[in-house]
Amino acid sequence: MHARLDHLLSRRDGEPLDAVISAHIEQCPSCSARLQDLVRCRAQLRSLPQKDAPESSWERIQARLTAPEERRSRGGLVAGLALVVLATVLVVAVRDDRDRVADTESTRSVSPAVATPQTPDPETEPVMELVAQSQELEHLLQALPERPHIERVSTAATIDAIEQRIQWLDWQLSYAPDAGLSEEQARQLWRERVELMDSLVKVRYAQAHRTWF
């Protein structure tokens, strides 16, 4: 029986390896040859030719270094206003949340942004419950009007950032069986997904009702 590839890689990289396996690699011509192949492959990877960047790259970088500076200075006020609007929306959402406690059923259809379940203990919350919360928020999101064709840059950036993070989480969760995630790790990922979905629903809800402001 020969050494596994991961054993050979551990040996090549000087990582701790079982003494019996090490001795086998030393004595076995096949394993020794494969080990040498791995060493050679690494050396070849390191000696692959370097690549020069396209000639016009520096000019483009220079242009990007100066142009966005002007936009940023103009955009400062816009970003500040966007933050104020977002803060106001959150205050309204929290106020709605209090109202919902008094009359949950009646306000649920009016204010999807506040439909997130109460936060349980993050240490013990079952994963299935988080999955269910996530699905509920997905339904709320789908019930909202589509994003407008013209929207604020800051709002669009916020939504895109949240969606990117959610997709990154989905990617990790989709690989969970292969990656051998523990239940605790899966719970953390789902917890973060629920929080991000909640934020997304709130921002989208505010966007849909921004005529209030």
Place this chain on the structure above:
Amino acid sequence: MSQLLAIEVPPEVIEAARAGESVAHETIYRCCQRPVYTLIRRLIPRAAIADELFQETFVEILRSIRTYTGEGSFGGWVRAIAVNKCLAYLRSPWHRSLLRLDPDGSEPAPVMLLEPGSGPEAQTQASADLERALASLPPLTRTVVWLHDVEGYTHTEIGRLLGRTTSFSKSQLSRAHERLRELLDDPSESLSCTHVSTIC
């Protein structure tokens, strides 16, 4: 070992760049462009995307150079920015939508024309074959093998960068070498054509 870690930029140039001097910016660019571009192209073989990431990387390097404290090598700081840009791209919805088309990289890759200068006439056949085999690996596998075997990242560091475990990085490295061996040993995999991963 990593070409980026071998970069030496004089401290006075870094100081001038912090002060916003464009000559210093260009000096840093000239010192670093080759290893940075090489790193990005190895992780993201598709030239158009790699070029965009390369520009973004340098814009960030030069804008945030004030945050470089001088602790650790300058090349290491530059490398971290370049790697993060590539990983952010690999996580992006755009790339992920392509990933869905080829979830495990097992689909036959399309034949693409070699760039001038990367053909067998410009380098040894062995290097050309290895370069193409590397480019045909799935993005995550390719990232792990390059960061580990060439850039010298540990499995723990790679796991942290990818939001995964150390053992995940190890298994990806094994997978990478297994696949590279298949590609390089078996002529039927036809490395004489340029097979490049469909997903970047």
